[in-house]
Amino acid sequence: MTTENISPLSSTSKIYHRQNKFKKNSENTSPTNVNDWTITFCIIGSACSNKRLLSSLEDRYVYECIHDEREVIHTLTETKILLSQRQLRIYIVDSFDDSIFQYLKDNEDIYTISSELVLSCAEKEIDIPVPRRNRPLYCQHLSSAVICFVGIRRDTHTELSDFVHYLGGSVRKDYSDQVTHVISHANIGEKYLTAFNMERSEILTEEWLLHCWHERNNRQFNPFDSELIRIYRAKPLHNLNLFFFGFNNDNELQHLHTLTNEHGGFITKEMNEATHIVLSDINLFILTYPSYTRKHRQYIVHVQWFWECLCLMGKADESMYIVNLTSNQSTTPDSSLLLLSPSIHGDSPLHDSSLNTTVKRKRRHKHLFINEQIDNTPNSKRFNSSVNENENLLDDNIVIEKQQNIKKDNKYLIEMELRETERNYVTMLSNIIRIFKTEMEKDDRRNGPILTKVESTQIFGNIEEIYHLHLSIAEQLDRAINEDKCIGSICLTNSVDLLRVYQPYTKFYDKTIEAIHTLEKTNSRFYAYLKICEHKIELGKQHLVDLMIRSIQRLPSILLLLERLLKYTSITHIDYQLLIDSLDKLR
Numbered sequence: 282m283t284t285e286n287i288s289p290l291s292s293t294s295k296i297y298h299r300q301n302k303f304k305k306n307s308e309n310t311s312p313t314n315v316n317d318w319t320i321t322f323c324i325i326g327s328a329c330s331n332k333r334l335l336s337s338l339e340d341r342y343v344y345e346c347i348h349d350e351r352e353v354i355h356t357l358t359e360t361k362i363l364l365s366q367r368q369l370r371i372y373i374v375d376s377f378d379d380s381i382f383q384y385l386k387d388n389e390d391i392y393t394i395s396s397e398l399v400l401s402c403a404e405k406e407i408d409i410p411v412p413r414r415n416r417p418l419y420c421q422h423l424s425s426a427v428i429c430f431v432g433i434r435r436d437t438h439t440e441l442s443d444f445v446h447y448l449g450g451s452v453r454k455d456y457s458d459q460v461t462h463v464i465s466h467a468n469i470g471e472k473y474l475t476a477f478n479m480e481r482s483e484i485l486t487e488e489w490l491l492h493c494w495h496e497r498n499n500r501q502f503n504p505f506d507s508e509l510i511r512i513y514r515a516k517p518l519h520n521l522n523l524f525f526f527g528f529n530n531d532n533e534l535q536h537l538h539t540l541t542n543e544h545g546g547f548i549t550k551e552m553n554e555a556t557h558i559v560l561s562d563i564n565l566f567i568l569t570y571p572s573y574t575r576k577h578r579q580y581i582v583h584v585q586w587f588w589e590c591l592c593l594m595g596k597a598d599e600s601m602y603i604v605n606l607t608s609n610q611s612t613t614p615d616s617s618l619l620l621l622s623p624s625i626h627g628d629s630p631l632h633d634s635s636l637n638t639t640v641k642r643k644r645r646h647k648h649l650f651i652n653e654q655i656d657n658t659p660n661s662k663r664f665n666s667s668v669n670e671n672e673n674l675l676d677d678n679i680v681i682e683k684q685q686n687i688k689k690d691n692k693y694l695i696e697m698e699l700r701e702t703e704r705n706y707v708t709m710l711s712n713i714i715r716i717f718k719t720e721m722e723k724d725d726r727r728n729g730p731i732l733t734k735v736e737s738t739q740i741f742g743n744i745e746e747i748y749h750l751h752l753s754i755a756e757q758l759d760r761a762i763n764e765d766k767c768i769g770s771i772c773l774t775n776s777v778d779l780l781r782v783y784q785p786y787t788k789f790y791d792k793t794i795e796a797i798h799t800l801e802k803t804n805s806r807f808y809a810y811l812k813i814c815e816h817k818i819e820l821g822k823q824h825l826v827d828l829m830i831r832s833i834q835r836l837p838s839i840l841l842l843l844e845r846l847l848k849y850t851s852i853t854h855i856d857y858q859l860l861i862d863s864l865d866k867l868r
Contacts, residue, residue, distance in 0.1 A: 319368045320411075321345060321361075324396075325353045328375040333710070334396045337403035340752050344373075350381045361390050371411070373399060376420055377447060386417055393417040401500050416446050420497050421506050423450030429460045429476070432467035432488075432520070441487065444494045448504075456482075464490055467520035468545075468596040469556065469578065475594055477595045491511035517543030517590040525547060525556035525584075526569075527562030537587070540805060544591060555579060559587050563604055573606065581606065585816060594728040626727035692849040698759040698770055699842045706835055707755050710748040713828055718744065721810065731806045739796040740829075742789055746774055747832060750775065769859025772843060777864035790833055797826055840867055 322344035328334055329346040338344045347353050354370075360370045371392045380704065385393050392412050402409045412418035429452070430438055430447050435541050441464065442452045453460055456472045463476045464485045489504075503509070523541050525548075528534040537559075538548050547838050548557050554575075558581045560566050565579075566573075575581055586602035619710040681750050718741045721731040732740070757771045800807045811825055820828065847860045 301412070317344075321368070321370050322373055322399075323347060323353075323356065323370050324373045326350050326374060326379065326381055328373055328396045332395055337399055340408070353381060353382065357385075357388055357391065364390060369411075377417065390414060395419040397498055404500065410449075414444075415852070416447060418520050418829055419447040420495055422502060423448040425448040425461070426504075427453055427461045428490075429453045429456045429463050429472065429482075431456075431463055431465045431472045431476070432469050433464065434466070436464070437487075441490055444490055448493055448497065460661060460710075465515045465519055467556075468515060468518065469521070471647055473596065474598055474784075478598075483510055484515045485510070486515050486519065503835035515595075516543075517593065517595050518544045518546030519596075521546045522554055522556045523587075524550070524558045525701045526558060526560050527565050540591065543805065544637055551721075553819070556734065557586075557599070559584055560604055566604075567606060568642070575606075587702065587815065588809040588812040590812060591805050592731070594806060692700050692846060694848060695842060695846045696758075696762055699768065699839070699846070700755070701764055702838065703751060703755045703758055706831065707748065707751050709828065709831055710744065710751065713741070714745055714748060715823075716814060716817065716820065717741070717825060719808070728806075731804070732800075736800065736804075740793055740800075740825075742786055742793065744832070745785070747786065750778055750782055751835075767856040767859055768846065769843075769856045769861075769863050772839070773859055773866065774862035775862055779836065779867065780794070782831070787830055790829075793829060794826055836867065840864065843867075 305856075313367055320343070320720060322338060322342055324331075324334065324338075324344055324346045326348070329348050332430070335344075347356065356370075363370060369392065371384055371394060373394055373396055374385070375396050376382065377395065382393065385391050390412060394409070394412055394417065398418060399409055401420060410418065410421065423445060426445070428450055430441065433441065454476050456463070458479070458481055460476070460482050463482050464487055465473060465484050466487060468477075468484075473484070476484055489509070491508075493502075493504045496504075518541055523536055523546050525534060541548055551557055553576060556579060558566075558579070560581065561584050563583070580599040581604045582599050582602040583604060586597055587596035589602070593827065634641050718737060722734070722737050724730045754771065754775055757775075758768070760766070761768055761771055801811065802808075814820055815822055815824060843860055847857070847864070850860060851859045
């Protein structure tokens with residue numbers, strides 16, 4: 282054994298200080314009270330020929346070189362004895378793949394580092410960190426990482442844990458708020474759901490860790506680079522096996538298969554091999570497989586679960602979409618509501634259901650009243666020709682009066698219809714803004730907003746401006762009808778603003794629809810979110826395209842109602858000329 286003492290023991294004071302700091306922060310199992318300890322670096326094997334390594338230790342640390350690896354084995358007993366004498370020997374090797382390294386790793390109370398770590402510290406002009414006992418340290422790429430594994434097989438878990446420790450990181454068995462990164466072999470288990478829902482840790486594939494280990498000699502490597510994290514982030518269906526059932530349209534089924542593969546999942550033709558059986562027709566599945574028993578860790582879910590996964594860019598909680606085969610029921614809540622913030626228009630009086638009930642009750646009452654008037658209107662065939670002239674004149678006056686009442690009631694009904702359709706339209710606009718626009722623009726999601734600002738503008742344009750204008754008109758109509766004021770004045774007052782807001786919307790409508798169809802093909806999160814919203818009751822289970830055309834139809838609808846209202850408005854009524862002026866402005 283060749284031993285070279287390059288510097289006196291006092292020159293090790295810097296590493297002593299480093300040891301003490303490491304002990305305090307990392308719960309190191311290295312000796313305590315390091316100021317009383319002597320540290321010697323033992324360079325073994327091919328590392329002894331590394332001139333840069335020797336130079337970096339020169340004049341700073343005490344070291345010895347052992348060229349013969351067989352002699353290293355003989356030093357292990359001595360090394361353990363020296364520990365009891367407050368003397369620490371740290372072995373330096375070139376590679377963690379050599380047999381001598383494996384021998385050192387398998388022995389108790391041995392401290393091992395790589396020559397790369399020494400060279401890296403010398404380049405940065407920092408002290409060499411003391412490794413933890415029985416935990417070799419190759420470099421410090423993951424020194425700030427706390428990692429938890431999910432869905433990892435036991436044999437693989439040991440190997441990957443070693444890589445984390447070699448790179449300076451820590452491993453936790455259970456997930457907690459201290460965990461910075463989750464390594465997922467497959468998106469399964471409670472630990473995955475907890476990590477995903479807490480949104481505090483990046484969920485990455487095993488390939489990220491293997492890539493970090495591959496770059497262990499690259500001193501410029503940054504394992505936390507945002508682009509690198511994006512590449513190795515676990516996809517929503519990472520290593521899940523899906524079996525789709527009940528989809529009769531071959532094109533739709535093929536599209537589902539394509540989306541599954543694009544988002545990290547696999548398609549299986551055998552139900553027994555599936556982690557998730559995704560159903561479109563639950564009753565058909567029960568009829569086809571009446572005695573099917575769910576396998577261990579297998580989920581039978583509604584197709585809404587699939588779309589929720591793609592929208593969230595992570596595996597959604599299956600419990601919300603579980604299909605209960607025994608009771609022929611499925612749990613399919615309006616799950617996207619979990620993604621939605623409270624309505625920004627929740628305080629609007631237009632959302633008062635009691636008002637809608639009142640309107641319907643009044644409408645039924647008026648219809649009954651009109652029918653009664655019509656049924657009781659005298660008909661010439663019902664009267665005897667022998668009735669005297671005065672009686673005939675009286676009857677004629679009654680007919681005219683009742684016809685005027687009918688005309689008046691028709692006017693009231695049209696006003697009510699105008700108000701009710703306006704309220705419904707405002708509610709529809711509010712839902713588009715709240716459920717689609719606001720949610721798709723949110724930038725606090727794990728993977729950023731579903732739509733960029735540019736894409737959102739292309740689709741929704743000035744819909745918020747249209748909403749606020751019609752909200753004001755609806756409130757004005759409420760006051761006018763309740764206080765028996767002129768409807769025509771409201772339409773005339775708002776005619777300029779109506780034309781102003783609808784002109785750009787109408788002009789770019791075709792491009793809006795084109796943008797929606799394009800994003801459905803290129804943005805899977807957008808497409809998945811639309812599929813989720815198709816099941817929402819407040820949207821009438823309509824597609825976004827069907828909702829966006831309502832604004833194109835609204836102005837012509839108002840014109841038709843105003844024309845009908847004019848028909849039943851007396852020429853002498855103050856509202857008559859106002860209605861004519863409104864129609865002239867809006868046409």
